[in-house]
Amino acid sequence: MTSSSTDTLIDVTMPQMGVSVAEGTVVAWRVGVGDAIEAEQTICDISTDKIDTEVPAPVSGVVAEILVDVDQTVDVGTVMARISSSGGAAPSENGSAAPTEAAPADTATPEPEASVPASSGVTAPTRAASRSGGPGRRYSPVVSRIAAEHGIDLSTVEGTGRDGRVRKQDVLAVVNGNGHAGGAVADPPLHIESPYRPDPPEVGGTGSAQVAKAPAGSSDAGGVVTGGGGLSRIRRTIGERMKQSLDTAATCTTWIEVDMSRVEAARAKLGVTALAFVARATIDALREHPALNAWLNGEDYTRPQDVNLGIAVSLGEDGLIVPVIHKAQELSVEGLAARIRDIARRARARELTADDVLGGTFTITNPGQYGSIMATPIINLPQVGILDLEAVVKRAVVVTDSDGNDSIAIRPMTILGLSWDHRALDGALSAQFLATVKRRLETLPS
């Protein structure tokens, strides 16, 4: 219909929102078939398991086809729509009836190198590559065979080939224990749901059943993400990640009581939250005990130079996200407070980029504002520790003065909980770490 022989159909594909993002869901189409669209104009809204964003049109033209329905989840690289860049060809009146005619069956991308005729002597594998990156994630024979022999679920294997294709070496790395099986191991963006907020109501068993059968990377989840019965995409992802963490890490939780008198005094002076002080003390403690500022992927244990501090931010009904303050060790308490405010605001405004949620080395969760006092947070893999800051409440405590005289005093107290991975460290170290945080908080200069 809209395409003359000189038209070029340009694919609009599900964009790569970050190195670890495998799929995205179309939230809304801003245009319909036959609509004229300018380059860079938003064509649709998409949601990934990390962030929501808009997809701009790659070229000006006329929308020739829309191939992905709202709420449908597709792999990165999947063609979502095609724009006919005819430079002015108007759509016919019966545009809605004809889109299938508009595009020739040839799904080759319009890149010039893909159009090299076979007779030129080189059969470029680019076409095959783009096919395999499309819906239904295909695997090469050798990858399929190795996975079958070793019982590997390929949907959990991170691909390093073109368009995230799983190559032989990727699956062999998993066989040899060096690879990243499981999206959450490679990819730690989402953190725990706060244990202090009511869990979303169980949906008659359907919800959990759907979670169970929809592994990360499944492109077949179109039917799951529905308004009424199913879990939201983010809830589904949180559920998978949390379950995976508990199934993978040897999680232990250690608590310590901290007298927050100095913090309360200092924060009143600076006008910042207690969280910023706890964050600063945590960073210092991580520098003293670098074993906790680490990633554990299988047997691969690394200690990054920087402290990239994740801060769990509640999105209310929509779940929870953990934006990361990179190189947090370079920031003062005031700097940290400003950054925490900034990422929390952007998280709630859905303005985070993929980079904002990647690379965390340690996480702090702070649901204490509701008055709860203790929790057992779930580790944000592949990190090895997570610190839980609870409510600061006034208590009668025994204090000892410099002469060794005990007395009872009213002090603002809190309980810091550290969940740590017993695979990476032992209880003594976690206790030392907590003691360091406590010492730093209790000895703040007044």
Added chain:
Amino acid sequence: MAPLTYLQAISAALRDELRADERVLMMGEDIGVFGGAFKVTDGFAAEFGSDRVMDTPLAESAIIGCAIGAAVVGMRPVCEMQFADFISCGFDQLVNVAGKMHYRQDLAVPITVRLPSGGGFSGGPFHSQNPEALFMHSPGIKVVAPSTAEDAKGLLHAAIRDPNPVCFMEHKHLYRRVKGEVPDEIYETPFTARVARPGTDLAVIAYGAMVEVALQATADLDGASVEVLDLRSLVPLDEEAILDSVKRCSKVVVVDEANMTCAAGAQVAALIAEKGFEDLDGPVVRVATPDVPIPFSPPLEQAVLPGVDRVKEACRDLLEY
């Protein structure tokens, strides 16, 4: 052992066979007094006489036909096509008579047809072709294609001593460019493939002049471990060696200097698709000359022949896949 060029190695094999076996004789255009268009048989007529090193009319059909008759009565003729391209004139004798004689009449036809083949020197469309696939498609004929001086001598010895018609594809571009240690004695190189360089990430399968191109193209490919398999023999095709390479590397680039369609590499690719499927981690990629006559113009010729850059690009692309 002596360092010989590819051409000298061929001459040495012929001379050794003429000396060792009085049934061996040579026929060809200008191979006697003139010593051959490429001087492969320089001095042969003086040493062995014009009865054994025969100048013939410009009639390839007659050369091969005579050779068949001589072979049937017990001789071991070696025919030289001045250029491989000219074999088309002898096609019927070779394909229909020599290739089917054993099947029809139980008569062995131990002839060797030397085919100076390949381009790269502005020989134009009549002097640059690689017609080996035509004979791969014709039952009853063996086809070998050496890439080194040592194999040139060993394969020629084996071809002359083989009881079947053998097409010996000698690449003109290698004649004086390739040099290597060649044993002095008579030795027969088996009609099997040779791993020119072992590797694990990607295999380049080639033969003839393309082996050197493959080696150069993959000498330093961002640290990738690239295997180069030199087929050496196209009929019989060393399936075991090919499938071993596929198993090791799981990614394959097949290089032909011949025109792409139905070239030797097409058979290799088909074999891999059928018997190596379970080991593949990417499409079988082919690099070959497009289906056009070889141009005379030097830049155009370089553009159509598979060169180091094109092979390198194909390998990079497949490695990233």
